[in-house]
Amino acid sequence: MVEISLLGTGGMLPLPERFLSSVCVRINGKLILIDCGEGTQISLKKLGWGIKKLDIILITHFHADHISGLAGIILSLINSERADPIYIIGPNGLENIFNNLCVIVPELPFKIFFIEQDFSNKNILEINNIFISTLKLDHSCDCFAYSICLKRIGKFNLEKAKKIKLPCKFWSELQHGKQIEFNNKIFSPKDVLDDERTGIKITYCTDTRPIDQIVNFSEESDLFICEGTYGENNKIEKAVKNKHMTFSEAANLAKQSNCKELWLTHFSPSMPEPEKFLINAKKIFNNSKLGTDGLTKKICFN
């Protein structure tokens, strides 16, 4: 099962009822945070999932509305008595930006592994059956979309296991993804499992123009969280100029990539009532929803 919660849905400036765009994903009790503008630690506190189990922070880009709350998140982690290392992943220059922003943070009681993206590597992290991939977007600075996939192994196949004459004491290890050695032969999970089953895929895509590559990248996502900075179709010139999208453009991407559900986010502060324009997305992709701060969903394996 994967749980997803929007911590904020605003772009540029936080508003009292609309914090800056950020999402928290919980898988097997562990947390992944995407972006952390000013105030994200407050929304995370409100959510009630705790912070101590935050293992991975993904940064889309270095505009302040996506990263200015990083010091606050680190301070909250220190205060939670976190001791395990964490990963922070983002564009090149990440560690330098971190060191600047965290000049007001005391010495860390945990290790940070920085992964700075070199653009050539689509799959950047695999940890506990969770695969994190990135795509370079088209914004006014280096900016990346992220997809988080929880893979699901195939069913245990008794006939296969019997055929290779492997004692049943080894079955569990193979089911847990390990290789084992028996009678001088190496056995791997595929020797006792059926083909991999459909997993769960979440894609997060902001800030960008709607480039073609997003369609492949977000293909068949169970949930596609995408920026819709402007609701009205006639804001297209502004969207092009500021390297953002309209609701219609986001909906087109959701449709083309055959996603199950679209959540719009990253609304311009000049749009106090995004609900007025949801119809522009729904006309193109019916399962479009308006992101709201605190909107939460559970996705289970089929």
Added chain:
Amino acid sequence: MVEISLLGTGGMLPLPERFLSSVCVRINGKLILIDCGEGTQISLKKLGWGIKKLDIILITHFHADHISGLAGIILSLINSERADPIYIIGPNGLENIFNNLCVIVPELPFKIFFIEQDFSNKNILEINNIFISTLKLDHSCDCFAYSICLKRIGKFNLEKAKKIKLPCKFWSELQHGKQIEFNNKIFSPKDVLDDERTGIKITYCTDTRPIDQIVNFSEESDLFICEGTYGENNKIEKAVKNKHMTFSEAANLAKQSNCKELWLTHFSPSMPEPEKFLINAKKIFNNSKLGTDGLTKKICFN
């Protein structure tokens, strides 16, 4: 008239219903902000006084809960199309900390004058009859209290003006604090005004132990906003260790300095209901109030 609003009343970590300690003071339409932890720009937005007229930012010290929102404030100022210069005042090292935190902020369309305190100068800024003074406190790093005094000139004295035989066309300039020259003689405001009348004094004091110098510094304040990190008297050991105060200690300072009113602020996140302990302050200084986010007051000249 001086208006004061608490933008937050928490210490260490912001909570959903208690943002980090910060205060905004409005005098003649101009704003002065003291401290800006993460989220202060959100509280300022809620307050509704605008941000464009923010002329002065005072920083007590460089712990994250007092300064991590600085980049957000600067971005809000840029977004408000501010063009006039602003003052930022704080401990030595201020400009360096600013440059680190604002690495994610684009080029500024306004000038910033930094005033870094050298400890020897009690009165650090005089601007439009507003006098800002500082006092070095006793915390785990360099930390300063601030007092903001709006002075009030004496009444116009017709007899004095007639006696010196100054034509009435000059009176207004003298009343507005300027010197004038007439018949090769220099005249100054005191030549036509009575003695200065009682002004308005606000003192802001956090984070610190209750040192004696605070009594003189905050003497006769109309409003003394003081940290009360811990409500219970038996938290005194913790207060000493962490260089903070209990409610009783703050109330003692208010009493000794003959302040008119005390607002307690900077509550520990471990104290969800500070109202339970207000009695500890009121026993010592009856006009003690519990700071709450958004608490606002107008103080007029007597």
